[in-house]
Amino acid sequence: MVYSSPRIRQRRAALRRRKQRILLSLIVLGCTAFLIWGAIGWGRSFLIKKSVKTTVVSTGLLQQTVPVDAIVLTAEELVIANVSGLFHPVAVEGQRIRKGEIIGKLVSSEVAMSRTETVVVAPCTGLVSFQLDGLEGFLTREKWEQLDLGQLVESKGNHSVQLGNWIEAGKPLARIVDNLANTNLGLELLVQDLPLELKDGQIKAGDTLWLKLLDVEENKVKVVSAQRDASRIRIIVELPKFREDMLYRRQVPVELITQRWTGFVLPREALVFRQEGPGVYILRKGWTKWKSVEVVGELNNEVVLTGLNEGEIVVLNPSLVREGLRLH
Incomplete structure (x- = not known):
């Protein structure tokens, strides 16, 4: 047996304790690093799951x-006063009347002894209107191709022929609009x-x-x-x-x-392109899965897709996920 002095034995014991402390420190450091790495991974996964946006798809319509x-362009006919006089309407605004029905009277004077009354009848069947704008007879199918649209700006504006208005002979007092013809x-x-x-x-x-x-x-x-x-x-x-x-x-x-276009309308950024073509990530039992689709229409930042099923859940920001990621 080799004799060791007390000092040497003390040094050896101190060295062993130092090695033990270093080993323990390394173990603690490794465990801490593992926990931090796991926490970062869990936190990243948690944030991704919280950041992922999804939508339940249903058939929609996209239009340009x-x-x-x-x-x-109205099928209308003006009612022109044959004589001058005070107009007393019989028909009411918007009333449907037949050809030959009385729509009002023109009274030559308010003096009972000297006045004469002239009956005004409808020249055709339709809805009577006393709202005139000076464009009667211009906006018709027959005149459309040669129509100067500036006439709309230059029109005299709306005015209403009301009870007691004095109407000069030859002036319009109403219009009859054919409501049996499609607009x-x-x-x-x-x-x-x-x-x-x-x-x-x-x-x-x-x-x-x-x-x-x-x-x-x-x-x-x-x-x-x-x-x-x-x-x-x-x-x-x-x-x-x-x-x-x-x-x-x-x-x-x-x-x-x-x-x-009719189909499933989604933002364009929901598409994920592979060699097989365009597709989207859907959720199947909580797991992400890439599914092939066909783009049948596109307008601005929206696309119309076929190849999906009603009610499927689609990931809207696929850059945050990958195939086989569990979200739920």
């Missing part, structure tokens, strides 16, 4: 439109505003178009006539019915629907 101020609209389209399909194609009589009326309704309309030059297209379209709400309007805002 061109705004137009349409001209209401017609005149549209002037600038070629530069149209999509390529309509620029190169030919809009012709008999075609059908879609219009969005008054920012609300969509109507399938029939093209009655079309006239085209290098810079513009003038068309007349016929609505499915007479629109009484346009009785007092000469212009209405419409949107010509130039393209329509």
